[in-house]
Amino acid sequence: xxxxxxxxxxxxxxxxxxxxxxxxxxxxxxxxxxxxxxxxxxxxxxxxxxxxxxxxxxxxxxxxxxxxxxxxxxxxxxxxxxxxxxxxxxxxxxxxxxxxxxxxxxxxxxxxxxxxxxxxxxxxxxxxxxxxxxxxxxxxxxxxxxxxxxxxxxxxxxxxxxxxxxxxxxxxxxxxxxxxxxxxxxxxxxxxxxxxxxxxxxxxxxxxxxxxxxxxxxxxxxxxxxxxxxxxxxxxxxxxxxxxxxxxxxxxxxxxxxxxxxxxxxxxxxxxxxxxxxxxxxxxxxxxxxxxxxxxxxxxxxxxxxxxxxxxxxxxxxxxxxxxxxxxxxxxxxxxxxxxxxxxxxxxxxxxxxxxxxxxxxxxxxxxxxxxxxxxxxxxxxxxxxxxxxxxxxxxxxxxxxxxxxxxxxxxxxx
Amino acid sequence: xxxxxxxxxxxxxxxxxxxxxxxxxxxxxxxxxxxxxxxxxxxxxxxxxxxxxxxxxxxxxxxxxxxxxxxxxxxxxxxxxxxxxxxxxxxxxxxxxxxxxxxxxxxxxxxxxxxxxxxxxxxxxxxxxxxxxxxxxxxxxxxxxxxxxxxxxxxxxxxxxxxxxxxxxxxxxxxxxxxxxxxxxxxxxxxxxxxxxxxxxxxxxxxxxxxxxxxxxxxxxxxxxxxxxxxxxxxxxxxxxxxxxxxxxxxxxxxxxxxxxxxxxxxxxxxxxxxxxxxxxxxxxxxxxxxxxxxxxxxxxxxxxxxxxxxxxxxxxxxxxxxxxxxxxxxxxxxxxxxxxxxxxxxxxxxxxxxxxxxxxxxxxxxxxxxxxxxxxxxxxxxxxxxxxxxxxxxxxxxxxxxxxxxxxxxxxxxxxxxxxxxxxxxxxxxxxxxxxxxxxxxxxxxxxxxxxxxxxxxxxxxxxxxxxxxxxxxxxxxxxxxxxxxxxxxxxxxxxxxxxxxxxxxxxxx
Numbered sequence: 001x002x003x004x005x006x007x008x009x010x011x012x013x014x015x016x017x018x019x020x021x022x023x024x025x026x027x028x029x030x031x032x033x034x035x036x037x038x039x040x041x042x043x044x045x046x047x048x049x050x051x052x053x054x055x056x057x058x059x060x061x062x063x064x065x066x067x068x069x070x071x072x073x074x075x076x077x078x079x080x081x082x083x084x085x086x087x088x089x090x091x092x093x094x095x096x097x098x099x100x101x102x103x104x105x106x107x108x109x110x111x112x113x114x115x116x117x118x119x120x121x122x123x124x125x126x127x128x129x130x131x132x133x134x135x136x137x138x139x140x141x142x143x144x145x146x147x148x149x150x151x152x153x154x155x156x157x158x159x160x161x162x163x164x165x166x167x168x169x170x171x172x173x174x175x176x177x178x179x180x181x182x183x184x185x186x187x188x189x190x191x192x193x194x195x196x197x198x199x200x201x202x203x204x205x206x207x208x209x210x211x212x213x214x215x216x217x218x219x220x221x222x223x224x225x226x227x228x229x230x231x232x233x234x235x236x237x238x239x240x241x242x243x244x245x246x247x248x249x250x251x252x253x254x255x256x257x258x259x260x261x262x263x264x265x266x267x268x269x270x271x272x273x274x275x276x277x278x279x280x281x282x283x284x285x286x287x288x289x290x291x292x293x294x295x296x297x298x299x300x301x302x303x304x305x306x307x308x309x310x311x312x313x314x315x316x317x318x319x320x321x322x323x324x325x326x327x328x329x330x331x332x333x334x335x336x337x338x339x340x341x342x343x344x345x346x347x348x349x350x351x352x353x354x355x356x357x358x359x360x361x362x363x364x365x366x367x368x369x370x371x372x373x374x375x376x377x378x379x380x381x382x383x384x385x386x387x388x389x390x391x392x393x394x395x396x397x398x399x400x401x402x403x404x405x406x407x408x409x410x411x412x413x414x415x
Numbered sequence: 416x417x418x419x420x421x422x423x424x425x426x427x428x429x430x431x432x433x434x435x436x437x438x439x440x441x442x443x444x445x446x447x448x449x450x451x452x453x454x455x456x457x458x459x460x461x462x463x464x465x466x467x468x469x470x471x472x473x474x475x476x477x478x479x480x481x482x483x484x485x486x487x488x489x490x491x492x493x494x495x496x497x498x499x500x501x502x503x504x505x506x507x508x509x510x511x512x513x514x515x516x517x518x519x520x521x522x523x524x525x526x527x528x529x530x531x532x533x534x535x536x537x538x539x540x541x542x543x544x545x546x547x548x549x550x551x552x553x554x555x556x557x558x559x560x561x562x563x564x565x566x567x568x569x570x571x572x573x574x575x576x577x578x579x580x581x582x583x584x585x586x587x588x589x590x591x592x593x594x595x596x597x598x599x600x601x602x603x604x605x606x607x608x609x610x611x612x613x614x615x616x617x618x619x620x621x622x623x624x625x626x627x628x629x630x631x632x633x634x635x636x637x638x639x640x641x642x643x644x645x646x647x648x649x650x651x652x653x654x655x656x657x658x659x660x661x662x663x664x665x666x667x668x669x670x671x672x673x674x675x676x677x678x679x680x681x682x683x684x685x686x687x688x689x690x691x692x693x694x695x696x697x698x699x700x701x702x703x704x705x706x707x708x709x710x711x712x713x714x715x716x717x718x719x720x721x722x723x724x725x726x727x728x729x730x731x732x733x734x735x736x737x738x739x740x741x742x743x744x745x746x747x748x749x750x751x752x753x754x755x756x757x758x759x760x761x762x763x764x765x766x767x768x769x770x771x772x773x774x775x776x777x778x779x780x781x782x783x784x785x786x787x788x789x790x791x792x793x794x795x796x797x798x799x800x801x802x803x804x805x806x807x808x809x810x811x812x813x814x815x816x817x818x819x820x821x822x823x824x825x826x827x828x829x830x831x832x833x834x835x836x837x838x839x840x841x842x843x844x845x846x847x848x849x850x851x852x853x854x855x856x857x858x859x860x861x862x863x864x865x866x867x868x869x870x871x872x873x874x875x876x877x878x879x880x881x882x883x884x885x886x887x888x889x890x891x892x893x894x895x896x897x898x899x900x901x902x903x904x905x906x907x908x909x910x911x912x913x914x915x916x917x918x919x920x921x922x923x924x925x926x
Contacts, residue, residue, distance in 0.1 A: 226798070280794050280795055280797075281790075281793050281794050281795060282786040282787065282790045282793055282794075282795055283793060285779070285786060285795060288772075288775065288779075289772055289775070289779075289783060292772035292773070292774055292775050293768075293769075293771065293772040293773065295768060295769045296763075296768075296769050296770050296771055296772055296783075297772070297783070298730070298751060299727075299730060299751055299761065299763060299769055299770070300751070300755075300783045300784040300837070301728070301750070301751040301752035301754065301755040301756075301784055302751075302752070302783075303750070303752065359772070359774060359775070360774070
């Protein structure tokens with residue numbers, strides 16, 4: 001691959017690396033502390049989840065959903081009130097919250113998809129509507145969440161007794177076996193078994209990295225056996241090895257803090273599902289087709305109304321999911337929860353290379369965009385930059401990213 | 416010595432990877448109509464874009480000498496200042512604005528306080544009269560037909576005090592009547608001293624209107640044919656364009672029409688989607704046999720496209736009534752998806768607007784109508800999809816470096832092939848081709864005809880809607896003639912002539 005083509009393809013990844021290095025230097029390495037790297041993910045969990053849904057909306061033709069911040073607030077409010085006022089089990093409450101998100105999605109999707117209300121207006125009204133309802137539900141108070149089951153489901157860490165934590169006195173068979181593993185493994189990698197280290201995170205990281213490399217090899221073998229075209233050996237393995245190394249490094253950092261956060265699993269689940277839908281399924285393909293040429297898509301026998309409907313239905317559902325994540329992490333919900341979340345999600349999509357006219361954009365790209373914004377946020381917070389200036393920087397980054405994208409495409413592509 | 420208004424000398428223009436123009440020379444005399452012909456991608460439009468400053472001075476090499484002076488146009492405005500106006504194939508009019516507003520867009524008639532609307536509309540109507548437009552200058556562009564819109568473009572050029580008018584495919588979206596009117600208008604202007612350069616694929620028009628014909632092939636000028644005595648025939652021009660003589664413009668076909676009827680329509684009525692009391696299709700009945708190509712002739716606005724789209728799962732119109740039989744069985748189709756599943760295909764006349772997703776790959780466009788065929792439980796089998804796309808690329812001989820190329824980068828003829836591939840992949844038994852050869856060059860047309868012949872040879876039914884009568888006569892087994900939403904004639908192609916078809920239309924007008 002030529003250098004220019006490489007830069008063009010991985011513009012935002014390069015930008016992410018550069019920004020990361022800059023902030024690592026500016027913070028004297030504090031950005032790299034295990035606690036900060038772990039928090040980087042947790043604080044941006046809601047953006048990662050929301051931008052997956054926002055990508056679908058944007059794909060249909062640059063349409064956005066402005067109501068999701070309010071939807072987060074409403075779903076969170078319903079959850080918080082149910083948990084604090086009633087004795088309904090946490091799992092049922094979660095299902096009710098998600099269902100409320102689905103209902104909101106059906107409401108908006110119906111108007112946008114089947115009645116052709118412009119998305120901007122429909123979701124703008126939703127932004128007021130759901131914010132107001134949320135405050136009614138909350139009775140204008142801050143409702144805190146003390147239900148441990150709920151908190152554990154979203155905001156705890158995976159800590160396996162024996163492997164990660166050491167008890168004073170011995171436990172059962174599994175405990176002893178895992179503890180034995182810990183006592184064997186830690187000295188092997190030069191660590192003291194007595195120290196605090198949540199080794200399960202590192203083990204999981206290494207296993208995932210190995211699985212990725214193996215999958216790539218299997219895939220290549222399959223492809224070459226059938227004689228399909230494939231990327232060059234160096235490109236493909238260079239890419240996968242960098243990703244594998246990053247996974248191992250990050251999991252090592254997690255092991256040094258509190259282990260794998262459960263929230264990460266939720267985020268991963270959403271991201272993987274959406275990445276799969278957009279890149280591999282017919283259903284996902286329709287979003288790109290509608291954004292590219294709606295009339296042609298309709299004449300190809302595709303139900304374009306349903307495509308719009310699904311975009312907004314899925315968006316609100318994800319808003320409810322991210323409401324759970326935010327409520328559990330903060331531990332309370334108030335009338336301002338979720339304010340301007342929609343802007344974070346929209347920003348991530350555009351920084352991540354989604355077209356403002358619809359029809360192009362990928363989940364991995366959008367994730368890079370979201371993480372880039374997250375790193376900038378976190379870095380500026382650690383430095384202690386004034387909150388007002390943080391807005392200025394974020395705005396500048398968004399504009400720069402889009403300008404760079406437009407200009408680089410203009411020069412290399414067709415005018 | 417001849418009085419040259421324009422001389423383009425040794426023009427060379429390169430795009431990354433391609434030499435679009437290679438030492439092209441063009442000499443245009445004052446007061447003549449000069450035609451520029453060549454296959455798609457030969458470089459005609461590029462040459463005109465160099466002339467008009469769309470590609471600014473410095474991005475090409477060579478000289479432009481206009482009125483004896485060497486010019487260095489940096490923008491479109493520079494060339495317009497000296498009287499060179501280009502009218503593009505895709506009209507640059509804004510539908511929601513009035514004729515007058517469009518005409519002086521970027522060139523507004525100003526009074527002391529902003530725009531002087533009285534002057535704007537008065538001057539607009541003056542120029543409209545010159546081109547024979549009798550509408551009010553306050554009419555919105557979206558309310559007049561394509562033919563009139565083309566005239567508005569010319570009036571707009573006149574308003575800019577045009578000396579050299581360049582028309583890029585001016586008649587490609589016009590019916591024969593409007594096209595003839597436009598060409599006569601050009602001849603009229605020629606008398607008053609206007610010089611025009613016309614780019615067209617319609618060779619009969621060129622033979623009719625042009626004084627000189629310059630042939631461009633593969634980015635180079637091949638020859639300039641003198642047609643001042645109007646003696647050049649189409650075959651002579653084609654010979655220059657394709658570099659060989661083309662004896663037969665329509666491929667041979669064994670006419671093997673089966674007795675079985677592929678599709679039949681009875682008592683079909685359609686109303687306009689917005690003006691719901693306006694009948695667009697009036698009580699039409701017709702049929703197409705298996706292995707038959709049936710042509711639909713008529714003027715623009717005869718209701719042919721509307722008829723086709725309303726049959727295709729009610730993609731157009733309201734209040735649709737009538738009976739539709741496919742393969743002998745009556746079917747009721749409520750949307751496009753049901754139509755596709757019933758074996759129908761509608762290949763649109765507007766391939767860029769309604770047919771293809773231009774910034775997506777050939778592969779993706781090919782499978783779009785029947786994505787389920789390359790899917791396993793909703794998951795796309797990319798390898799299978801690529802195989803399918805490759806297969807159709809080979810079969811239809813689509814010229815492209817790869818099936819991953821965006822469709823927008825292909826020439827018109829190759830785009831049309833991708834569109835056809837999409838519908839062939841959809842396993843359609845009855846294909847309605849709406850203007851399948853519009854705006855594509857002679858060579859590509861021939862290939863499209865061959866594909867049509869292959870389709871009927873497989874026992875499929877083909878309905879061909881076309882505004883070019885010679886191609887209907889050359890390709891069809893049977894021809895229906897429509898006018899103003901009604902079916903006015905049906906004739907076997909062997910008995911049909913252009914005169915007969917026109918007579919049927921004109922007679923029905925009087926009735």
